[in-house]
Amino acid sequence: MRKLILRNGQSPGDIVMLTAAVRDLHRTYPGEFETDVRTPCPEIWENNPYITPVADDDPSVETIDCEYPLIHRSNVTPYHFIHGFIEHLNERLGLAVRPTEFRGDIHLSDLEKSWTSQVGEIVGEQLPFWIVVAGGKNDFTAKWWDPVRYQRVVDYFSGHVLFVQVGENGHVHPRLRGVIDLRGKTSLRQLIRLVYHSQGALCPVTMMMHMAAAIECRPGLPRNRPCVVVAGGREPPQWEAYPHHQFLHRAGALRCCDNGGCWRSRAVPLGDGDEKDAPENCCVDVVGTLPRCLDLITAEDAIRAIEVYFAGGAVAYLTPDERRRVTELMR
Structure with missing residues (x-):
């Protein structure tokens, strides 16, 4: 049995x-590998049945720095992010691993599933809710949508959909009104459990969209979690989008993203000395502080995308009793 240590130091969404x-390595080659990982976010790997502790000084271990060079061909080839690490492992190990599911692989224990969500603890009962991410990291401000538009979406669904805002400390997440505010109040494992209980998610291209696909839904919810992604034109849709998401992109509508995504980092320079301020890394078509591809996505576009899930019957709005409870909570 070959022993592997897989290393990657990137962000949680990549992990x-x-x-x-x-998962797909073990499903394609059952019983042939023992795998351990070295990543910045061990919480993502908790309860994972494919992980076996392997010592760094084990003379039989193979250590691989995992990458996804396939991203450099993402604008012109029909591959998804899910193929990236798989292709790299195939090349390094001489294998023929193929994806077995169109999602990541995050596991919750039965005990975790039995716990009340943070929303349930706050409200005093388990109410349906959507997660909203209305910001991001300073290194990729070209992903940020307008917080005023996020607020318009929240306001439109007031009394019918309960939104819970999340965001990591140290990142930029403008406060929204009329939401349960859990910004900076969840560990990564708590966020995973929050997603498990959530009815849906609204976010930019970020870790949340990948979690929305990777984490199973609690009983009573659809097999695949609703998710509306405000994407613009930075990434090619085929590289990021999941089949059951509403992926609001504008690739092909502008000259700057008429052949995949632009992959620019920032909308405007921040003056912080980061190389992402360089002209070649900044948006070439800005409206105010927004890349024009994101400016072309209106609050009404996001509202309609959310409404589709309710109109189709995948999920249901708050009941009258639940509305009264949420109204009392927001006073």
Whole structure:
């Protein structure tokens, strides 16, 4: 049995995609590998049945720095992010791993599933809710949508959909009104459990969209979690989008993203000395502070995308009793 240590130091969203490669390695070659990982977010790997502790000094271990060079061909080839790490492992190990599911692989224990969500603890009962991410990291401000538009979406569904805002400390997440505010109040494992209980998610291209696909839904919800992604034109849709998501992109509508995504980092320079301020890394078509591809996505576009899930019957609005409870909570 070959022993592997898989290393990657990137962000949690990337690690969610690595979980798919580990799952598919073991499903394609059952019983042939022992795998352990070295990543910045061990919480993502908790309860993972494909992970076996392997010592760094084990003379029989193979250590692989996992990458996804396939991203450099993402604008012109029909591959998804889920193929990235898999292709790299195939090349390094001489294998023929293929994806077995169109999602990452995050596991919750039966005990975790039995716990009340943070929303249930706050409200005093388990109400349906959507997660909203209305910001992001300073290194990729070209992903940020307008917080005023996020607020318009929240206001439109007031009394019918309960939104819970999340965001990591140290990142930029403008406060929204009329939401349960859990910004900076969840560990990564708590966020995973929050997603498990959630009815849906509204977010930019970020870790949340990958978690929305990777984490199973609690009983009573659809097999695949609703998710509306405000994407613009930075990434090619086929590289990021999941089949059951509403992926609001504008690729092909502008000259700057008429052949996949632009992959620019920032909308405007921040003056912080980061190389992402360089002209070649900044948006070439800005409206105010927004890339024009994101400015072309209106609050009404996001509202309609959310409404589709309710109109189709995948999920249901708050009941009259639940509305009264949420109204009391928001006073």
